[in-house]
Amino acid sequence: MGYRVVSTDAKTADVLADAGWGGHEVTVEILDAAREADLASGVAGATALVVDAGTQVTEPLLREANPGLVVRAGIGVDNIDIATARELEIPVANAPEYCLEEVATQSLSLLLSTWRQLRPYDEQVRAGGWARREQPIRRLSTATVGMVSFGKIAQRFADLLSGFDCELLAYDPYVDESVAAARDVDLVAFDQLCRESDVLSVHAPLTPETEGLVDGTAFSAMPDDGIVVNTGRGGVVDEEALAGALDAGDIGGAGLDVLSAEPPETLPTDHPNVVYTPHAGWYSEQAIQECAATIADAVVAFLDGETPETLVDDSWMSG
Numbered sequence: 001m002g003y004r005v006v007s008t009d010a011k012t013a014d015v016l017a018d019a020g021w022g023g024h025e026v027t028v029e030i031l032d033a034a035r036e037a038d039l040a041s042g043v044a045g046a047t048a049l050v051v052d053a054g055t056q057v058t059e060p061l062l063r064e065a066n067p068g069l070v071v072r073a074g075i076g077v078d079n080i081d082i083a084t085a086r087e088l089e090i091p092v093a094n095a096p097e098y099c100l101e102e103v104a105t106q107s108l109s110l111l112l113s114t115w116r117q118l119r120p121y122d123e124q125v126r127a128g129g130w131a132r133r134e135q136p137i138r139r140l141s142t143a144t145v146g147m148v149s150f151g152k153i154a155q156r157f158a159d160l161l162s163g164f165d166c167e168l169l170a171y172d173p174y175v176d177e178s179v180a181a182a183r184d185v186d187l188v189a190f191d192q193l194c195r196e197s198d199v200l201s202v203h204a205p206l207t208p209e210t211e212g213l214v215d216g217t218a219f220s221a222m223p224d225d226g227i228v229v230n231t232g233r234g235g236v237v238d239e240e241a242l243a244g245a246l247d248a249g250d251i252g253g254a255g256l257d258v259l260s261a262e263p264p265e266t267l268p269t270d271h272p273n274v275v276y277t278p279h280a281g282w283y284s285e286q287a288i289q290e291c292a293a294t295i296a297d298a299v300v301a302f303l304d305g306e307t308p309e310t311l312v313d314d315s316w317m318s319g
Contacts, residue, residue, distance in 0.1 A: 054079070
């Protein structure tokens with residue numbers, strides 16, 4: 001018996017085409033549908049739907065197409081209506097560990113770039129300048145780095161920071177203190193995190209609880225040379241408030257791999273000490289291979305009548 005896997009995820013397309021699929025006869029179809037109606041038509045009757053971050057898996061799509069399984073080719077599932085999927089008994093899986101090292105490294109890269117003001121220095125040198133900037137820079141070892149959410153990526157980020165002698169804090173009401181203590185991280189309330197953090201590194205998924213969490217109040221609480229890094233989801237940071245805080249000198253810079261709209265029609269700010277990357281923190285060639293393998297494992301488990309190991313749990317419920 002043959003099975004159809006329909007995917008909107010370009011990054012894993014080539015790898016999935018050559019997957020073994022546990023001996024099952026699987027045909028992979030890559031779909032680039034701009035309209036929801038076209039997507040529903042292309043997915044109808046599919047054994048599994050694999051989606052990237054930009055594909056919205058809505059209630060109407062799930063009801064009309066009714067795929068057997070939905071797999072997010074990534075970590076966050078805020079683009080999938082989990083509540084409707086549960087109602088329709090459509091299992092949803094993801095790839096929760098495929099890019100832990102990559103995103104943690106991206107977070108560290110954005111932190112160092114903005115803390116050391118590399119972008120304005122680079123632009124100055126390219127323009128013919130060769131002088132120290134007026135904006136003060138402190139030793140990183142004197143800084144407190146606060147993490148918004150302390151899941152596996154943030155934990156890896158804390159490991160990378162261990163050699164920099166920073167004080168580490170985190171806000172995450174769902175993580176046990178022993179997990180944080182194992183990495184010399186103190187769990188604190190969100191308002192304390194903002195007051196005490198020189199660097200605020202956002203790793204949180206986008207949920208009703210986290211949307212707009214890092215707002216003007218958070219920026220006002222930070223030191224004037226504070227840095228904000230976001231490799232979680234764009235909607236967790238209030239970008240209008242971020243731009244205002246940068247213009248007012250309430251914070252000193254930002255490193256943003258994610259934005260509320262991707263790609264953006266306009267950037268949130270043109271402040272000189274803001275570094276943007278195009279939601280590429282996940283990327284390495286090894287990560288693509290691992291993501292595709294995780295997807296294939298989830299589909300094979302489903303076909304074998306088993307529960308995929310990466311089935312999304314109740315913490316991702318969207319309603």
